[in-house]
Amino acid sequence: MPLLSYPTATDVEALLKSAGYWPTDSGKQDFARLQAEIGAVAAVDEWARLTGWNPFLADNLATERVFDGVDSRGFLDFDGAAVSVTSLSINGTVQTLNEQYQLHPQNAASRKEAIRGLQLGSRGGYSNFYGAAGRIVVTARWGRVDAIPGDAWQAMQQKAALITLTQIENLQSVASISEDGFTKAYDVVGIVTQKDLAAGGMGGGGIWGSNFEKIAIRWQRVVL
Numbered sequence: 001m002p003l004l005s006y007p008t009a010t011d012v013e014a015l016l017k018s019a020g021y022w023p024t025d026s027g028k029q030d031f032a033r034l035q036a037e038i039g040a041v042a043a044v045d046e047w048a049r050l051t052g053w054n055p056f057l058a059d060n061l062a063t064e065r066v067f068d069g070v071d072s073r074g075f076l077d078f079d080g081a082a083v084s085v086t087s088l089s090i091n092g093t094v095q096t097l098n099e100q101y102q103l104h105p106q107n108a109a110s111r112k113e114a115i116r117g118l119q120l121g122s123r124g125g126y127s128n129f130y131g132a133a134g135r136i137v138v139t140a141r142w143g144r145v146d147a148i149p150g151d152a153w154q155a156m157q158q159k160a161a162l163i164t165l166t167q168i169e170n171l172q173s174v175a176s177i178s179e180d181g182f183t184k185a186y187d188v189v190g191i192v193t194q195k196d197l198a199a200g201g202m203g204g205g206g207i208w209g210s211n212f213e214k215i216a217i218r219w220q221r222v223v224l
Contacts, residue, residue: 002147006044006057007157009036015161023168032168039163043156043212050213051144052221056152058083058143067136074120075104081114081221082140088118089137095120114144144219155215158208 013036016022023032048054062084070076085103088095095101102119105111118138148156 003150003153004057004147006148007040007153007160009033009040011157012036012040012160012164015157016164019161021161021165021168028168032164035164035167036160039160039167042163043160046159046212047152047156047216050216051219052223053081053144053219055143056145056219057148058141058146060141062086062139062141064137064139065142067138069136070120076118076120076136076138078115078117078138078142080142081116081144082138082142083114083144083146084141085115085118086139086141088120088139090120091135115140144221151215152219155212159212162208162212 013022013033016032016036023029044056048056065078067076085097088097088101097103100121103115104117104119105113105115108115145152
């Protein structure tokens with residue numbers, strides 16, 4: 001099933017419930033849901049920051065972007081990506097694909113890569129547009145992917161849950177002893193709590209946090 005949207009607060013709540021981290025008190029659950037909404041947005045923002053793709057998930061509709069110009073080789077760098085290009089116009093004149101410009105890389109679709117830019121004309125043929133603000137308009141679906149890969153979606157869900165977990169009540173593991181009718185509860189030394197497990201406390205890396213970092217690195221944008 002294609003993942004066509006980012007993890008939501010509901011997805012974050014489901015993960016925390018399945019892991020046994022969700023509060024049982026109804027009042028605290030309302031606060032936790034608010035934090036889950038914030039965490040979901042924050043995780044997507046952090047993903048964009050670490051990977052360099054903003055947006056990462058492509059818009060449903062193509063929109064226009066105006067570029068200042070190309071480099072001395074006639075290359076127009078999107079400084080990002082698009083999953084499809086609808087049109088290119090220069091000074092109001094629509095250009096023809098594979099005659100006046102080419103996609104870069106040309107075989108992006110077959111390689112399941114995003115379009116990183118356009119090659120205009122022959123080498124140096126469009127250098128006169130360098131720095132010419134407002135003359136080049138590209139209509140495209142901007143983004144790195146048109147469906148979020150499972151590993152990336154799960155990483156964002158876990159990151160959002162981790163952010164949420166740091167804001168909601170987390171019960172410490174306790175034990176009790178009884179002697180002569182007296183009972184005392186105390187923290188168990190060395191017990192790794194739920195928050196420690198997720199956030200990487202007690203000197204650990206934390207499964208959720210480390211997964212997010214590792215997967216984001218695999219999706220990092222290489223600057224052309």
